[in-house]
Amino acid sequence: MTYLLLALKYWRECLIALLAFLILCLLMILNHKDHSIEKLKQEHISYVQEQKQKYLEAAQQQQIEINKVSADYEKLKTEQATKVEYVTRTINKYVDRPIYRNVCIDDDGRVQLNELIKSGQTTSTDIK
Template sequence: MPILLVLWKFKYWVAIAILSFLWLGQIAYTNHLSGKIQDAESRCQAKIQKIEQQHLKALAEKQNAINQVSADYEKAKSEQRVQVETVTREVQKIIDRPVYQQHCFDASGVSAINSLITSDSSEPP
C-alpha cells in the first residue's frame, strides 16, 4: 500500500519516467532498424554493381564479337574485290591485245578470203 501512495504522490514524475524510458527504447529500436536498412542498402548496391559489371562484360564480349564479324566481312570483301579486279584485268588484256594463232580461220573462212583476194586482183587499181 505505501508503494501505491508514493506512486500516486509522484504520478507526474512516474509518467515522465515511463514516457522517457519508452522514448529511449523507441530511439534504440529506430537506430537498430536504421542500421539494418543501411546494411540492406549496401548489399543491394553491391548486387547492382555486380549485375552492372556482368552486363558490361557481356556487352564488351558482344561488341568484340561484332567487331570480329565486321573484320572478317571486310577481309572477305577485300579478297573478293581483288578477285574481281584480277578477272577484270584478264578480260581487258584479252580485249586489248588479241592473241592470233596460226589457224585462225576455218575452211569456209579461208575460201571467203580467197574469193575476196581473187576479186580484188582482177580489178585494175
C-alpha cells in the same frame, strides 16, 4: 496502499519516467532498424556492382566478336574486289580485240565471268 498514495502524489514524475522509458525503448528499436537498413544498402550496392561488372564483361566479349566478324568481312570484301578487278581487266583485254568490238565477250571472257560467279557463290546460271 502507501505506494498507491505515493504514486498519486507524484503522478507527473511517474508519467515522465514512464515516457522516458518508452522513448529509450523506441530509440533502441530505431537504432537496430537503422543498422539493418545500412546492411541492406551495402548488400544492394555490392549486388549492383556485380551486375554492372557482368554487363561490362559481356559487352566487351560482344565487341570482340563484332570486331572479328568485321575483320573477316573486310578480308572477304578485299579478296572479292581483287577477283573482280582481275576479271574486269581480263575481260577488257578480251573485249579490246578488234574482232569482238561489237560482241560483248568471247569464250575466254565468258569463262572468266563464270568463275567469278561461282566464286561469289551466286545461284545464277552460266553465261551463254
